[in-house]
Structure formats: C-alpha cells, structure tokens
Amino acid sequence: MNRAQRAAAGSRGLGTMEVKSKFGAEFRRFSLERSKPGKFEEFYGLLQHVHKIPNVDVLVGYTDIHGDLLPINNDDNYHKAVSTANPLLRIFIQRKEDADYSAFGTDTMTRKKNVLSNVLRPDNHKKKPHIVISMPQDFRPVSSIIDVDILPETHRRVRLYKYGTDKPLGFYIRDGSSVRVTPHGLEKVPGIFISRLVPGGLAQSTGLLAVNDEVLEVNGIEVSGKSLDQVTDMMIANSRNLIITVRPANQRNNVVRNSRTSGSSGQSTESSLPSSTPNILGNLLQEEESDEEDIIIEDNGEPQQIPKAAPSSESIESLSQIELLHESTQNGFLPSSEMNLNHSAGSISMEYEVPEPGPKSLEEDGTIITL
C-alpha cells in the first residue's frame, strides 16, 4: 500500500493515471503508466497485492465514461479500461463467490445507486433465486434479428450462429404453398416452410424462428423455384453462419418502424421479396467470408487455421486474434480448451475408445490451438 501511495504521489505527470480501487469497504489508490499498462495478469496481481488478498479469487470491474460497470478479465478490456479512464480509473473488486454479475452491463449508470449498494453491501443484498450467469469469457456473435432497417416489416432476417455452441441447429423444413400478390392477382405459389423445431436446439432457444414461418432466402439467395432438397443443402452448406429471411407465420410481433425514411421501407405491404435484396446482402456475404477457416496439420504437427493467401486486413486481424488467444490460454482462462487440445492432438493418432469432444471443439472454435 505504501508503495502504491508513493507511486501515486510521485507520478502526476502526463504519462501516469490515477487508479482508485475498492474492495469491500476498503479503498486503495495508486497510479499506472498510461502508455505501458502491462498485462492484465500483472494488474490482477497488483490489485491482490495492494488489497492484501493474495489468495482470494476476485472479479475486477471498472466504471467507464458512461458510468457503466464493465468487467476487466483479459488484456483487451484491461487496455480499454486504461485508455478510456479519464482522469481516474475506478476499480471495483468483488469476491468471486459472492459476485453479482447482474451489476455489470450497460445502463448501470441509472441503476448506479442500487448497483453500488449491492456491490458495497453484498451481505444486505436480498438473494434472488440464484441463477448463475457466467461472465462473457470472450466476445462472440450470437444469433439475432438483423437488417431490420432495410427489410419490409413483414419479413424478418435471422442470423443463427452455430459458432461456439454445442446446440444443434434443430429445425425441419417442408414444402408448402403460400399466397402471393402478383400482377395477375392473388396466386398460390409453392414455398418452403419451417415445419418443426427441435426442443433445445438453436432455432428454438433463440426464439427467432417459429413453425410455419415461410423461408424466403438463405444467405441472400432466394429460395423460390428451388426444391426442398436444394434448400436443405443450401442451409446445411451455410450451417456455420446461417442467415434465413422468413415471413413469420405470426405477423403480430413484427418490428414497427417509427419513420419510413430508412432503407427500402415502404414495401411493407408488398408480399413478394424486394428486388434489391441481393444488393443489400452484399455486406452480409462479405462478412461471412471470415467465418469458416479450414484447418491444416503439417507434418503431424499442430492444427493451424489455413490463412488467406493474399495479405489482407482480414488476415492481419486473424493473426492478432491468434496472439490474443495464445495469451488467454496462458492466463488459464481457457483451461478446458487446453485440455481438449491435448486430446485432439492425440485423436489424430486415433484414440477411438474415448468418445471425447476433442476434434469438435477444434472445429467449432475455429481458433488456433497450442499444445
């Protein structure tokens, strides 16, 4: 503590930053070199040291400029916290065993009082039926409704991210017929519909798709004129990043737009697809590029993601991502995956008795792995 105080006192220069750390009812103040914040691991050690809690597992949070309480649990968000802190970096430390995850997140400003009281007086906090929602270990995309601004209100574009979950996609499609407005009046045309959702599957758990929704597009390709088998193959081929445009059977939950100025609105009454969809989807497809990278194992060595041949911003990005992940494994935040890696390396020489999830995690994280 002395050291920290000293450091804080002696470093009110441009390159340093004041840190105010709170654990329970105790505050500690110290300073950090803004340009060289170091690693999260070191920072964590420093916090344990200044609060004299060397063997206590804690959660570290800080308040950002909006007053939101955000977690610090890896180098990324640590650096973010340091770079945005102005002038003071406020740190809140909780014991892991009685941490209140709900305290984190946006809009904590408005709840600040509550939040802080909860944080400060964890003992008084009235325990709700305890649901453990883990901290996000890593940021990853999740299934969502997208392109709300450019689609007609009657349509819904859903992105199902298979990425990183063990859940099966879990739905079935069937042939059917729907009524369309055409120049010749109402016409019955064949269509593809969702016929069943598998309980516990991704499709059901996201709640974004429902039975009898009509499938209009798969990853930007219209399905009209395609057979059930064709559409099945298209969906399976895109299963790692599946974007389905549907006309929901239940039209009451549609997003209602306030203004009609954005995108290609005004077509909400039109029941056939807007002709401009392929253009709209341009960026979608580009995004999709990076989603699935094949893996190569050289000379019975380590599995690697196959990089893009031409140097592009994308490949640099993925490189940096690789570094990050290396370190996070060192931090021990991904102990399970490290385990898996050992297995997966072994599985190359076919340890077939143990039905272990090795290759699977390999495939699904799409990340680089070390032994």
Added chain:
Amino acid sequence: MRRFLRPGHDPVRERLKRDLFQFNKTVEHGFPHQPSALGYSPFLRLMAIGTRSGAIKLYGAPGVEFMGLHEENNTVMQIHFIPDQCQLVTLLDDNSLHLWSLKQHGGTSELREEHRFTLKGPPGSPPSATQVTAVLPHSSREVLYLGTESGNIFVVELPSFRVLEDRTITPEAVLQRIPEDNCNRRSCELVEALREHPKNPDQILIGYSRGLIVLWDLQNNKGTHHFLGSQQLENLYWQRDGSKFISCHYDGSYTQWPVSSDNRQSEPLENTVPYGPFPCKAISKIYWQTTKNGLPYIIFQGGMPRASYGDRHSISVIHGSQQTAFDFTSRVIDFFIIFSSDPAAEFDDPSALVVLAEEELVVIDLKSAGWPAVQPPYLASLHCSAITCSHHVSNIPLKLWERIISAGSKQNIHYSSMPWPIDGGTNIAPDPPQRDLLLTGHEDGTVRFWDASGVCLHLLYKLSTVKVFLTDADPNDNMNTLGEDEWPPLRKVGTFDPYSDDPRLGIQKIYLCKYSGYLAVAGTAGQVLVMELNDEDAEHVVDHAEADLLQDQEGYRWKGHEKLKTRDGPVRFEAGFQPFVLVQCQPPAVVTSLALHSEWKLVAFGTSHGFGLFDHQQKRLVFVKCTLHPSDQLALEGPLSRVKSLKKSLRQSFRRIRRSRVSSRKRRGGGGNASEVQEANAKFDQDVLQEMELAPVQRKIEARSAEDSFTGFVRTLYFADTFLRDSSRHCPSLWAGTNGGTVYAFCLRVPPAERRMDEPVRAEQAKEIQLMHRAPVVGILVLDGRSTPLPEPLEVAHDLSKSPDMQGSHQLLVVSEEQFKVFTLPKVSSKLKLKLTALEGCRVRKVTVANFGSCKTDDYSENDLAVLTNLGDIQIISLPFLKLQIRYPCIRKEDVSGIASCVFTKYGQGFYLISPSEFERFSLSTKWLVEPRCIVDMPEVTSNNHVHKSGTENAARKSSPGDCGEDERKSERLMEHALLNDEKVLKEIQSTLEGGR
C-alpha cells in the same frame, strides 16, 4: 465471393465461350430398354426396334442409326415397313397407327413422324371392333389392311390414313362362301394374321384366331379358298412360290396347306408337332424357307414341351436332319430371317436369323456349318451382367489399341466371320478423331473394353477377374456344349446372364494407364488387382498381399462379407490383361477409390476404413492409413446394411401398391375395355400420388459433424509430383480425400530407377487439411506454375504433353460436394473458393478436368472443370479462377442411377446410363462431337420392282374389266390425289416412267 459467380460480361470471353462449349445429346449406345416390337425391311436392309416407352430405333450398316419417339410414350406393338419405301407404320398399344418416313435433309436422312391415325368404328360399336390385331402393308404401297378383334378387316389409304369403307372385309362376307356346318359367326373373330400372296398381290390370306384361314381375292372381293384348322391359329407364312402356306398353332403344331386352283377347300398336307407327343407350348411364328438343295429351313418360335421346357425362350431351326433349338436367356420379342430379297430369285436361301430377345439381339449365321452366332457391331447388351462402374480413356495409343483388339479377337473365335447382314444406309460421318476406350466393370467380376470412338459402341475385349479367386460355382464358360442325344436339342445363345455367382466379385473401380498398359481393378470385397497386358497365354502365380486398414486396432467387428478366397498355385491366363498382384483390404469392404501411377509403379486404394499404398514393383505394402472416426459404427458393420433394409422396405411397399392396383383392376374387370382400365389405373396412380403428398415431407437442417457416418470413407486418391514440403524441392506425393472433408497428403520417396528394386519406397504424412464445411471431398488436383493440371504419369515421357512448370508456384484444388477451393502450395493458404451449394443448393457428384478446343481456331484450347451436380445439371467451371462458364440441364434429378453412372471424357464428352442397358452419349464441346450422320437412299431395285409390281397390278385389273369399275375410278382419283400432294411421289413416278421407256 459473389464476384466469381457473376457471369462475366466480357464480350470477348462470351464469344470464346460460344466457340468452346455446346451441349448435345448425340447418340444412345447399347441395347434399348424393354424392346417390344421388331420390324425389318429387306428392301432398305434396315431393322427397326420399338420399345415400351414409345421409342423407335432404326439400324442399318454400322453407324447408320435413327431414332424417333412417339409423343404418347405408349408401347410399340408392331412395326411394318411399307414395301419398297422409306416409310414404316407403327401400331401402339393405344391402338393408334403412326406413319414414319426417312427423309433427306441437309445431306443426312432423318426419321420423322408424318401422320397418326386411330381407327374409329361406327358410333356405338364396342372398342374391340376397331382394336387392330394385324397389319398388312400392301405391296401396292397405297393401302394398309388392318385386321381387328371383331374380325373386320379395314382398308386404309396411305399416306392419308383415309378409311376406304367400301373395301372393308367383313366376317359376314367371308362366311358367305363357307359351308354353314363348318363355321359359325364366331370363327371369324379376331384376325390373327394377314399375309399377301407372294406372287399375286390381289390375294391375301386371312387367318382368324379360331383356326379358320381364308384366301381372299381383293379384285372380286370374295374368298376363293378356305382352310379349316382344328387348332387355335398363331401365325401364317407363305412359301415363296405361293403354292403352299404354313400355319402354326397354339398347341405347338404347324400345318402345311396346299393352294390349288381347283380345290376350294383343301386338306392339310402335313401336320406336325415338332416337340410332341406331350403337350407343347404354342408356336407363335414360323418361317418356311426354300433352298436350292431342296431341303427347306423351318424356323419357328416356341413349341417346347410344356411340362419340362415350358419356361424356355426358344427358336428352333430345322434343316433336313439338322435341328437346333436356340435357347435364349430372356423372352423372345420377335425374329426375322434375312433371305434373298430379289423377287426373281427362285429360292429363299436364308442367310441369317435375327432374334430380338428382351435383353439382347442375337444373329445366327445360317450359312456356315454349326450355325454360329454373328457378333453384332451395335446394340451390345451392356448389362449382360449389371454394370457396376465405368472408366473412360481418351486417345489410346495405336500400339495398345491393336494389342487389345488382338487379345479380343482370340476370344471371339466362336463367332461367325459373316459380314454384318443388316447393312442398309450409308454412314457419312467422318472418321472418329481418336481412339477412345470405355471400360465397364460388371457385377460378375468382368471388365469389358468398348470401342467408344464412334457411334457404334463395340465390344473389343472382355476381361474376367474370376480366375484369381476360388468361387463356389466354377464358371462353366463353355456355353456351346451340345449333348448329342439330348432332346430337345437346346443350345444356349447370347451373352445376357444377369446372375452373378458371387456379388463380392463385382468390379467397383478401374484405372488403366494407356501408355504402359498397366491396369488396376478393384472390387466389392476389398480386392485390388494390378494387371499387365500380355499378348500370349501364360500360367503364373499371382502375388498376394493383405492390407490391414485398421492397423491391428482392437474393438472393431466387421459384420460384412468375408474376403474372397484366392486360388493357390499358378493360374492359366489367356492373352490379354493378366493379373500379377492381388492386394486384399482388411476388413474386406468395397474399394471406394483407386489410383495407379505407372511411372512410380505404385497403386493406391481406399475403402470406408482407410487407404493404403502398394509398391507393385517390389510387391510390398508401403503404408496404410486408417481414416475411421471412433464413433462411426456404421462403417464397421459391413456393407450398408441399413441402406439395404430401407431398400427392402421400399420394395415391399411398392409391391403392396402394385397388389392393390391389380386387385382393383380385377374388381372392375370383366368389361375388358382396355382404355377404361387404363383410365382407372391412371386415376388410381393419381390417388396414390395424392396420398403420398398428404404425408408431409420434412428435411432436417443440421450441420455436419465429425460424428456423422462414413466420414472415413475415402472418396478420392491422387498422385502428384509437387511441392509438398518446401518450395525448392518437389517430390512425389499421394493425396486422399474423405467423406468427412479431410484431405491427407503423403510425401513419397521413390528410389531412382536403377535402385528401384533395392530400396524401399518410403512415405510420410506431410499434411492433413480439414475442410470446415465437412462435405465429402470428390476431387483433388494440383495445378502447375502455369495453372495447368499436372499431366498424367508417363504422358510427358511419351511426348504427349508439355512437361509441367516446376518453377512457378503450384496450387492445390480441392473439390468437395459443396465447394471448390484453391490453396497455395507448399504452404497451404486459401486462395479462391466457389461455394456452389451455398449459392445454388446443388452438390457436386462428378468432376473432371476436360480440355476444350475452339471450333474456330485450331490452336486455342483450354482446361476447365466439367461438373455434374445432384440435380443432373452439367456445369463448366474455368480453371484456375473457378468461374462458372455455362450450365446445361442433362439428366433428370430423379434419375439417381443415371447421375451416379455418369463418366466424363478428357475432351468434354460424357456417358451416362439411361437404362440398365443403354448409355446416352453427350458432348459439351463444339469440337469433339460423335453423332450419327447417315443417309438412306432408295436402292436402285426400286424402280424396276415398282414397274414390275404396278405392271402386274394393271394387268390384273385389265383382265377383269367391268367387274368393279367403280373401284378403279376411285383408285385413279386416289392416285391423282397423291400426285398432287406429294412432290416426291410425282418425281418418283416420273422417273419410273422414264425408266420404263
């Protein structure tokens, strides 16, 4: 990625594409599926075959082929050529008649349908009144006599199909002259046969089903003779001089009847039951052919003793003391005899018997001793044993070609040397540009080598792998054993033999190196044979090795078939391809991929368990690699046991449907109204369909995972000399792709030629690529520095290809069912991809590199990928940029076996099975096109014949003046009508008149 899919709008490229690509279905090879009718024109020397699907195919000299299709797709029941014309009439099972003619157009002849006609009875008459049972095109070429179920014989005018009602021969008119006590109205029911008198065109012989035969005078419109057969009549045949005719009957007998001018009611000369005395089956058709030496040829179909040989499909030939019953393996549809067509000749002098059986065409040489079979130059029964795989090799070097032909000719010594007797028309197609071989693997363990260069798919050589193995039933190839004292004197003919002794013998993969003559074949029980071409018979031991693809790992139990037992000791092989190495995979699962490198003397093979590499020079297994996934239980259980049971249940349900359909038909029955029954059937089918639609068809959407079945299934193997480890040294490599989207690359060390026998070949795994989409890998290809696919082994050594560019960087193309991906080598980084399935919902079934030449400039050609998808579309995709060039619909997507059987050639052609017995040939190239181009001229004989015939006709008419003036006037009017309407007829008549002068 979309930018690679948009069709380029570069006008230069668009123009080039038009010069390079063009889709045509050019010719159907093989034997028509479900033939139903046969016709022959001695005048044109053309044969016509009709099928149950309404197709009609004409064949003449090799290369002369025509095809037509009836719109109705109904079964062709009868085919009759119009005498001395390029026209024929077909009768379908819907009772419609169709007139087809061969017309010259743009230098080639074309078969076209000219008219169609359905006989209409008076209002209120039953349909049987007009149900045509017999057709007689009259030699005057103006009329057609149509015998019907009711016994009426209608006369229709050609080519207009106008019914000449006043010339109808009614049963009443026939009965007038027949003594009442012998006959009643019922004896004239159903006209079974109509035959024109060979010398006097004014007389026709009418045979009724119940045995009454009447000789009818067309001039006087009355019966001149009648003959009372006691047995139900099957068919009639005139002897050449018209003094006698012969009738054959339901009870297996035939009867000769004399026709004399004095006696109006004749007694039979001779009544014979050739295979009596026990009850015999019907003789359905008979020929009586005269010869110079006085002994006639009596040739008839059927007549076998009912009890012991009733199930045989036979045609008997009796000539003096010689008698043979040719025994066919499938039902005889029809047959005809080729005999002297010169009307002036005194004798028939039959030369060949042509038999159309349900599954093959058999031609017997009647002139040579022993009546050997003639090998047909076309209509080969591709399915004599079911086809299990096919392999095409383009541009065969002449040396190898000749060696294969010579090996094949040694096998064909039992065939007659007679030139092909059906030789009408002229083939005017240019000679094929190169020698192409199509190899088909069969269920019985044989490989057949077909000459696929031209229009006629012709068998060159047949290779059997059976001899290497011990099978339960030793093949008794000697089909011509003829016991001296056996009765009836049956003799098996033909090659169709769908029964396999052992399904494990089936051939699954074939690879032929055209430069070295090495051939590798692999089969259902994991057997891989490497063979060498030897021009002499030889007896030697086949080296035998076993490849344990599970690498001694415990815990697996193979529930499938056992491996084949091998024959110990030396085996005698006939000249041709002789096996010298046998590798048997363990477990003995079906071999799913095969590659041979003749320069390195290596053969690679893969099954659903893994793959292996064998050095066939040192006869040593180099390595094996297990590709099984631990959870893949299905692969262990054996050959697709679940799939089989599904098939079985499907079959059962179909049977159920059929049964219920039959019973519903029976319930309705009694009416005997064919069209009504048909309608009811159609309606029933519809109901069934609707019922099927009610059950919702669902498809599960699920990502592929490593645990899916058969991920270890090795789909493709590929040898390449490329940069696998570093960019400075290239080395031999072996690539394998699996069903689970994994690509394995092995670096090989092949000792130099001088130490090839001393040092072992070494292999080391260098790379393993896992495609994240996990779709089956169906093709692997390395492109050299110029982005050209690496040449085949020995291609460069034979100066047939530029040596590959080893300076620039190589690229690896991996084709999965869903995507095309290009990676750089040696460091694998992804360069390009085309996501076919994600964009179009179709999946790759077959892919090959094909060379396309421009039809405009000789020096331009390029390599592209020819791709067949599961929808039956063919796409051409450019190399190395993977741009879609063009797409053609080719096969119906429901035709799964057609799609599975497709094989591409190296020059943009391809074959696929349209039925078990027929290959459709198609072409994607503007430059390489094999299609029939032929011409059929009216032979010279025509005019003479015509003058002769019309002369006699006129004479006959004049001899009875006043008898039917009305009739004559009408026919004159008809003639006039024809003259005015048909320019061709006009010209022809003019020419005959000039000829007459």
